[in-house]
Every structure is written in structure tokens, then in C-alpha cells.
Amino acid sequence: MRCPFCQHSGRRLLESRSAEGGQSVRRRRECLNCQRRFTTYERIEFVEIAVIKRDGQREPFNRCKLLRGIVKSCEKTGIQTVRLEVLVDEIEAELQRISVREVTSSFIGELVLQHLQQLSEVAYVRFASVYRQFQGIRDFVETVHHLKENSATMGEVGSLQQPAICLEQLSPEKKAVDKLRLL
Numbered sequence: 472m473r474c475p476f477c478q479h480s481g482r483r484l485l486e487s488r489s490a491e492g493g494q495s496v497r498r499r500r501e502c503l504n505c506q507r508r509f510t511t512y513e514r515i516e517f518v519e520i521a522v523i524k525r526d527g528q529r530e531p532f533n534r535c536k537l538l539r540g541i542v543k544s545c546e547k548t549g550i551q552t553v554r555l556e557v558l559v560d561e562i563e564a565e566l567q568r569i570s571v572r573e574v575t576s577s578f579i580g581e582l583v584l585q586h587l588q589q590l591s592e593v594a595y596v597r598f599a600s601v602y603r604q605f606q607g608i609r610d611f612v613e614t615v616h617h618l619k620e621n622s623a624t625m626g627e628v629g630s631l632q633q634p635a636i637c638l639e640q641l642s643p644e645k646k647a648v649d650k651l652r653l654l
């Protein structure tokens with residue numbers, strides 16, 4: 472590995488430590504030529520996973536894209552992005568554990584929902600609305616009911632109130648549904 476500043480190949484190791492929850496090793500290095508410092512990471516190479524989309528097309532699993540979708544669902548819920556990165560790590564680890572080369576986008580979506588259910592009900596419904604392609608207000612109500620049943624059976628302390636109130640918290644989606652209904 473060459474120095475990113477001067478391309479010199481000689482360097483010395485300053486520090487080496489475990490990072491990303493033991494998934495990688497972070498090494499701080501110094502170039503022997505220009506003395507500038509840079510960091511390298513050593514990671515386990517994961518199996519490449521292809522995602523089969525709804526339309527049948529395949530694309531490589533993209534954790535950034537998944538994280539973006541989840542972050543969007545969690546806007547204004549007070550959940551920190553760091554927590555969501557951990558969530559994506561967990562999902563990626565789960566996919567690696569079942570070690571399949573191909574997985575459907577709906578399978579990933581359900582995994583995300585399982586995790587979001589414990590984090591935020593609002594995020595759960597938002598995410599479900601995008602990935603299950605909600606067509607109308609009924610889809611929201613059904614999902615909220617389903618969520619309510621689940622949290623009751625799981626004995627969770629949910630802040631879930633009447634579906635109508637939940638829908639009000641979801642104003643962007645509600646607007647989208649209203650728009651759909653006008654079409």
C-alpha cells in the first residue's frame with residue numbers, strides 16, 4: 472500500500488487497534504518519505520450478496536442505500552444515526568450468517584421492519600409504507616393494527632395510540648396517500 476500523499480511505499484506503523492466492534496483492525500501509519508499520517512483498515516471480506524428487486528432485476532447489496540432508506544424513515548424520531556448504522560450492521564451480519572448469495576428485497580425489508588419495530592413505531596410504519604408500496608390509507612391502518620397486535624403479544628411498552636393519531640404523525644406519507652387518492 473502506497474502513501475496517499477506522495478505514493479512512497481515505505482511506512483511505519485504507529486498504532487493498531489480493533490475497530491467496528493471487532494469487525495476490523497484500524498492501523499495508523501506514517502509515510503517514511505513525507506512523514507504524513509494515514510489510516511488503513513483491514514476487514515473481513517464478506518460474501519457478495521445480490522438483491523433481487525421487485526421487478527426481478529438484480530443489484531449488489533448496498534448498505535449505504537439501505538441506510539439512507541432507514542435514516543429517511545427515522546427522521547424526527549430522535550433515533551441517532553449511529554444507532555441506525557448498527558442496525559444496518561446487524562442486518563448485514565444476518566445476511567452473512569444465513570450465507571445465501573441472493574436475497575429478495577422484500578426479505579431485507581422484513582428484516583428491517585423486525586428491527587425498527589423495537590426502535591420506533593413511526594419509523595416502522597414509514598418504512599413499511601415505502602417498501603410495501605402502500606396504495607391507500609387502509610394499508611397504513613392495517614400496518615398500525617398489525618404493529619399494535621405484535622407489540623401486545625411481545626409485551627412491549629409501546630407508545631402506540633389510536634391509529635388516527637399515528638397517521639397524523641406521518642404527515643408526508645399521508646399527503647402522499649391523499650395525492651394518490653386524487654389520481
Ligand SMILES: [Zn+2]
Pocket residue numbers: 474475476477478479502503504505506507
Ligand atoms: Zn508520503
